[in-house]
Amino acid sequence: xxxxxxxxxxxxxxxxxxxxxxxxxxxxxxxxxxxxxxxxxxxxxxxxxxxxxxxxxxxxxxxxxxxxxxxxxxxxxxxxxxxxxxxxxxxxxxxxxxxxxxxxxxxxxxxxxxxxxxxxxxxxxxxxxxxxxxxxxxxxxxxxxxxxxxxxxxxxxxxxxxxxxxxxxxxxxxxxxxxxxxxxxxxxxxxxxxxxxxxxxxxxxxxxxxxxxxxxxxxxxxxxxxxxxxxxxxxxxxxxxxxxxxxxxxxxxxxxxxxxxxxxxxxxxxxxxxxxxxxxxxxxxxxxxxxxxxxxxxxxxxxxxxxxxxxxxxxxxxxxxxxxxxxxxxxxxxxxxxxxxxxxxxxxxxxxxxxxxxxxxxxxxxxxxxxxxxxxxxxxxxxxxxxxxxxxxxxxxxxxxxxxxxxxxxxxxxxxxxxxxxxxxxxxxxxxxxxxxxxxxxxxxxxxxxxxxxxxxxxxxxxxxxxxxxxxxxxxxxxxxxxxxxx
Amino acid sequence: xxxxxxxxxxxxxxxxxxxxxxxxxxxxxxxxxxxxxxxxxxxxxxxxxxxxxxxxxxxxxxxxxxxxxxxxxxxxxxxxxxxxxxxxxxxxxxxxxxxxxxxxxxxxxxxxxxxxxxxxxxxxxxxxxxxxxxxxxxxxxxxxxxxxxxxxxxxxxxxxxxxxxxxxxxxxxxxxxxxxxxxxxxxxxxxxxxxxxxxxxxxxxxxxxxxxxxxxxxxxxxxxxxxxxxxxxxxxxxxxxxxxxxxxxxxxxxxxxxxxxxxxxxxxxxxxxxxxxxxxxxxxxxxxxxxxxxxxxxxxxxxxxxxxxxxxxxxxxxxxxxxxxxxxxxxxxxxxxxxxxxx
Numbered sequence: 001x002x003x004x005x006x007x008x009x010x011x012x013x014x015x016x017x018x019x020x021x022x023x024x025x026x027x028x029x030x031x032x033x034x035x036x037x038x039x040x041x042x043x044x045x046x047x048x049x050x051x052x053x054x055x056x057x058x059x060x061x062x063x064x065x066x067x068x069x070x071x072x073x074x075x076x077x078x079x080x081x082x083x084x085x086x087x088x089x090x091x092x093x094x095x096x097x098x099x100x101x102x103x104x105x106x107x108x109x110x111x112x113x114x115x116x117x118x119x120x121x122x123x124x125x126x127x128x129x130x131x132x133x134x135x136x137x138x139x140x141x142x143x144x145x146x147x148x149x150x151x152x153x154x155x156x157x158x159x160x161x162x163x164x165x166x167x168x169x170x171x172x173x174x175x176x177x178x179x180x181x182x183x184x185x186x187x188x189x190x191x192x193x194x195x196x197x198x199x200x201x202x203x204x205x206x207x208x209x210x211x212x213x214x215x216x217x218x219x220x221x222x223x224x225x226x227x228x229x230x231x232x233x234x235x236x237x238x239x240x241x242x243x244x245x246x247x248x249x250x251x252x253x254x255x256x257x258x259x260x261x262x263x264x265x266x267x268x269x270x271x272x273x274x275x276x277x278x279x280x281x282x283x284x285x286x287x288x289x290x291x292x293x294x295x296x297x298x299x300x301x302x303x304x305x306x307x308x309x310x311x312x313x314x315x316x317x318x319x320x321x322x323x324x325x326x327x328x329x330x331x332x333x334x335x336x337x338x339x340x341x342x343x344x345x346x347x348x349x350x351x352x353x354x355x356x357x358x359x360x361x362x363x364x365x366x367x368x369x370x371x372x373x374x375x376x377x378x379x380x381x382x383x384x385x386x387x388x389x390x391x392x393x394x395x396x397x398x399x400x401x402x403x404x405x406x407x408x409x410x411x412x413x414x415x416x417x418x419x420x421x422x423x424x425x426x427x428x429x430x431x432x433x434x435x436x437x438x439x440x441x442x443x444x445x446x447x448x449x450x451x452x453x454x455x456x457x458x459x460x461x462x463x464x465x466x467x468x469x470x471x472x473x474x475x476x477x478x479x480x481x482x483x484x485x486x487x
Numbered sequence: 488x489x490x491x492x493x494x495x496x497x498x499x500x501x502x503x504x505x506x507x508x509x510x511x512x513x514x515x516x517x518x519x520x521x522x523x524x525x526x527x528x529x530x531x532x533x534x535x536x537x538x539x540x541x542x543x544x545x546x547x548x549x550x551x552x553x554x555x556x557x558x559x560x561x562x563x564x565x566x567x568x569x570x571x572x573x574x575x576x577x578x579x580x581x582x583x584x585x586x587x588x589x590x591x592x593x594x595x596x597x598x599x600x601x602x603x604x605x606x607x608x609x610x611x612x613x614x615x616x617x618x619x620x621x622x623x624x625x626x627x628x629x630x631x632x633x634x635x636x637x638x639x640x641x642x643x644x645x646x647x648x649x650x651x652x653x654x655x656x657x658x659x660x661x662x663x664x665x666x667x668x669x670x671x672x673x674x675x676x677x678x679x680x681x682x683x684x685x686x687x688x689x690x691x692x693x694x695x696x697x698x699x700x701x702x703x704x705x706x707x708x709x710x711x712x713x714x715x716x717x718x719x720x721x722x723x724x725x726x727x728x729x730x731x732x733x734x735x736x737x738x739x740x741x742x743x744x745x746x747x748x749x750x751x752x753x754x755x756x757x758x759x760x761x762x763x764x765x766x767x768x769x770x771x772x773x774x775x776x777x778x779x780x781x782x783x784x785x786x787x788x789x790x791x792x793x794x795x796x797x798x799x800x801x802x803x804x805x806x807x808x809x810x811x812x813x814x815x816x817x818x819x820x821x822x823x824x825x826x827x828x829x830x
Contacts, residue, residue, distance in 0.1 A: 283780035292727035356684035402815035
């Protein structure tokens, strides 16, 4: 049956006929019924889908009907009908059916699915989806143990998705792109060098410089980027949920983005290599002396470390003091290491001849001139690109940043804070909530508890009183409330 | 906001047992942060600042480089007598007299010290097997004389270790130059041409050459067995392997001025064999400035980048005036522009 409700259309699929007869025959007949209903609903739905400003469609289906609708022959029809609807409500379903519906959407629609539940009956559903979220609390910890993420209250889901999920996507994209970029730049400078060594495979940099590049000299800033990067604040993320679309569309990790980073790496490696090798030909200070291979390569390495580390500051949307500490610290660590490493002679010599190289370099004016020129020219390309991109092809989060650029950090409002002072109403609510709760784990369904109504009400800003029968029931429970033991 | 729903995991901070983890700005990711937005103002300002800093630096560097006077003379082809030019390798390996006379004219006044270099081209001192063919421990001290493993094939002669061993030392450059001006010989000071760190720490004061160039093939120059390695500055300069196949190495310095128009006569001994691999040899006389020799690259690079930045500042200003976009214009949000669309 189809019922029209305002401008939305709700499809109801339930079995309310009684058929007497042979079990197999009954099953077959029911299946035919269901198939007919599904087909009819699907045609109706597709009719509405073709009109652009059509009504929103909803599907309500109960467990008994679902049992037949999930049959392999009808599954596809059910799926296409569901995908045409804005929302689907399956009621009175068993845990197995929950898992089956989730798998149906996961495999059939090929989209990323998320399931959230709080009871033991939700475990299979949680595991069937891509992302499973368990709510810890009333119904026990089974859902939490089976889930990928556990939250304490249902309302934390908005934060999980819109704030932390979004930030996590942004951070992962940036960290991965930066890692490839910095190693590509570093390796390409060596690659350009091979053309001038007769392709003999002579390394450009000293062994230890090369090995510690990824360990000490460029490791920490990207970790700080991955921890603290935020494009917009948490409250703005929730205010503009459409920003979530950037993750759905994968806008930060498309091939186009990868190509831009790769081009930047090629350009920077060319600048670092060519500028230094061309300008260090001939005498480099007033004493007329000449640089050797290790002098040139150490200078290129220094310029590279500086350029690659400062790049982090260019790509961060929010720069904390840890960014400054790690970027400056990494460059400083490189210099300190170079001072120590070039200042010692080991008994079995490294045969690499970087003895005293950094001191020789630093005794020339040329070193400082090159150090100012090369990193700035390397980063100029990225700077120009970012300036142009932000102005003519801005991302959504950049517009949001600009809209709210004058607002200071109202960080307190971001939190799901619990106030310290209680109004008399709240004090009463708190007292009621301290009454002994339903301890049975078989209360049935996730939202069939007295608390949820007041949760929805509070979301709307409306006060919903506690249900009298629930308060009375709890006050009369024989078992004593569990009082936390005082030390 | 009434948040006291019937859930157990939240409790007002007033109660003694709260399960909330301790708040810290670090763990809650609320550190005070600078949120830079690359507005057109910042972009143009950055370009202007860069051009303001770079253009003067470029001018200064270019002047320094332009002040340097340099004379370069390629002699490897001309110093082979005409009859021998069909087989230069045979000539150079033969025993004939290799002296050659060259004439250089000074184009501009050159103030002392004037540095004499030899420039080699197509000589891969940065070849992997060449670079590793040395023993630094042997160079430093006498007791490590036998550390010659890396030096193959120039490690020993009939079981006796070569000091200094390795291909780098073996291929020592051995052309010599005797300069004179107006029939007055110009002394070329060959001391102080190597880096001090090399002279004092890498090459030992009591290490003397032994069994050097006594093998079947002579690779280059010979060494005076009575001078310790730290005094053999030609060897020290040669052993600081160059980065690229075209390189210069310091030969010596002239400590008197040269006037414009002076004629310098060079009597050189064309001993070194670069003909087997089509290498080139050049003699270079050059003054230096505080920034080094004649290398315009730094100056030109600074000027070019400064100029480009200035030009970009203008271009961006024009662009922003022609195609303005109000900062924070909500109509640019993808969900406002195209229904259901965006990048």
